[in-house]
Amino acid sequence: MMKYKKEASYYHFLTPSAKIIVLGVMTLVISVGLQLLKSSLSNIFSSFGSSNTSSISSYSTTGIILFIVGIILIAIGIRMHMHLRNSTRIKYIVKKGLFYYAYGNPLHLKEGEKLPALHCINTEVGKYELILSTGVASVEDLQKLSTNISACLNNRYKRYAVTQTRSDLAFNTVSFLIEDVTIDRNLRIKSSIQLKSGDPTRLPIQQGMFIDLTTSGSILVAGKTRSGKTTGIISILLSALSWGRDQYGSEIIIIDPKQAELSRLPYTYTLDHNGEAQGILHAISNFESTIKKRQQILNDLSMESGDAVKWFEIGMHASFLFIDEYVSCRSLFPRKNKDTANYNIDLFDNAIKRIVTMGASAGCFVILSIAEASVESGGLPSMLRSAMSTKILFRPTLPEARLLWDSELLNNLNTGRTFQPGDAWFSSTDGVNDTPCCVHFPIMEFPIYKELGKLIEHYYKIM
Ligand SMILES: Nc1ncnc2c1ncn2[C@@H]1O[C@H](COP(=O)(O)OP(=O)(O)OP(=O)(O)O)[C@@H](O)[C@H]1O
Structure with a gap:
């Protein structure tokens, strides 16, 4: 059926195999009908004493032929139906x-x-x-x-x-x-080495699902407290750390303005002793300078080869700058005035914007975690919200999701279920996960902070 017809019967929507079965059943019914007709007619003829039964026997022959055809059609239909592909059934x-x-x-x-x-x-x-x-x-x-x-x-x-x-x-x-949706695609990780996928540009989330760093950029992670943000980000960092440092000065930098568990890890930046964030700003600007160096290397190689050389083609590993509690971190910086020329919010904001917009081409990415997707003035600049190409919302709610994605992209998502820590809605500009989908981040069955500390230590010691 090519055109919409209000009167179209149910039969029009059956699979070809089901149509053949229906046809077979109808043929059987007709054959039985003919058989009954034959018996009734022979009764009538015999009661009138007539001996002309040739027309009656033709009913009988046709009935038998139709019966056989019906059986054959049903058998063919059932056989076809049994071998019908799921894709055809779904269609x-x-x-x-x-x-x-x-x-x-x-x-x-x-x-x-x-x-x-x-x-x-x-x-x-x-x-x-x-x-x-x-x-x-x-x-x-x-x-x-x-x-x-x-x-x-x-x-x-x-x-x-x-x-x-x-x-x-x-x-x-x-x-x-x-x-x-009932297949358990969760990754249960017993040792961080399991987070090392076959490719340093692919960060595993679930079975068959990755963050693809060749096609996406910086990562925005939102979710209320205890929703699984830090654990999810640690799984990303462990995956990146497992590849080790590259020869082009890759970095894994963690900034923890809360002075919580992360701040106790090696190579992590937190508040200065006087409560300022000068050290944090310095770390961010160092990270930015590595982007320039890496980009220069790529530009030189591109000049040599006459074609654009990508970071992952020459063995660069992804660099990450992770800012936990981005909104709190931002609030630490004073406004720009004549006394704060070298330490102010504009310097912080502009550095982050430059890293988000220019870092990906040199394999350098920012991960920002925010507790409230809804932060407005004084929080996440809207430019960043749209520039960050991978978005993750832990233990999502529809009102929060609407602040990260266009409403029409959320139509597929099951908003009625209860979300556990580690459950998230995820999208990335990789051509596969452009619209948000539901994921669960790796379940790591080992002490994650200890492992993170160990891998960071190892990462910087090797070079
Ligand atoms: N992927 C996961 N699978 C199962 N449980 C998880 C997962 N991620 C986190 N959890 C559980 O949720 C708890 C809270 O996780 P986590 O500390 O990462 O949340 P958070 O959003 O970063 O919280 P906070 O904002 O308070 O730091 C963890 O202690 C762990 O028990």
């Missing part, structure tokens, strides 16, 4: 859910309008990509279908739901990522 279930009049008409299609083309492919175990093409329906209309699609996946697919929606660059199609 037909969704087709019925979206275009069968009795199930509502979520796209508000008019009689005779062309139905959007629909394809479904199996991308990996328990994951499917359903692609709907635009046409009568716009990208915006299609993006709103994620809840309808999740709702029509029931029975055999009741564990499946749409977890991400994305449109192609040309706005010709909208893809829905459908996955088994």
Whole structure:
């Protein structure tokens, strides 16, 4: 069925195998009907004493042939149905859910309008990509279908739901990522070495999910207290530390303005003895100067080769500047005036902005943690909020999420469930996770602060 028809029967939305089974059953019914007709007619003829039974026996032959055809059709249909791919089943279930009049008409299609083309492919175990093409329906209309699609996946697919929606660059199609949301994809880490993925540019979050540093930039981490922010960030740092320091002066710098657990680690910066943050500003400016050096190396190599050389192509490892409690840290700096020319909020803000916007090309990234996604004036500058290309919100709520992402990107997310520490909504500009999805950060079953201290010590000792 290519066009929307209000009167279209349920049969139109069946899979080809189910249609063959229905056809077989109907053929059987007709054959039985003919058989009954034959018996009734022979009774009538015999009661009239007639011996002309040739027309009656033709009913019988046709009935037998139809019976055999019916059985064959049912057998073929069942066999086809048993071998039907899950992607095909999902495609037909969704087709019925979206275009069968009795199930509502979520796209508000008019009689005779062309139905959007629909394809479904199996991308990996328990994951499917359903692609709907635009046409009568716009990208915006299609993006709103994620809840309808999740709702029509029931029975055999009741564990499946749409977890991400994305449109192609040309706005010709909208893809829905459908996955088994009950599969435990959590990473249970017994030793930090397990966080060393096969590639230094990929920071593992869950099975099959990474932060890809080749396509994304700095990382904004938000979430209320005890939501799992620090633990999540430590998993990122442990992964980066596990690759060791590169020969281009990579850094892993931690800034803890709260003077809490992190500040006790080696190579961590906290408040000066007088309560000022001069040491912190100095560390940030040192980090910035490493970006310039690394960029210069890359520029020279690019000049030599005549093509742009990327940081990860020459064996650079990612550098990180992690500022815990960014808003508190920012509040430490005085306003700029004639007495604070070398130590003021503008110097801090501008350095962070430069690192966020220019660092990624030299493999240098900022991780900012904030307790309130809602911070406005005096908090997270809006420029940073949009420039930070990886966003993570721990133990998310919809009002907080709306401050980090456009509301329409949040349609797929299950807002009704209770989130535990380590649960987060995550997005990154890597072409795969551009719309936020639900993740759980690695569960680390070892003393993480001790391990972090040990790896930092090792990282700087080696060079
Ligand atoms: N990925 C995780 N999986 C399971 N439990 C976690 C995870 N991350 C954190 N937790 C639990 O949540 C607790 C709080 O985590 P964490 O200290 O990282 O939160 P936080 O948001 O940084 O809090 P604060 O703002 O108070 O520093 C941890 O002690 C741990 O028990």
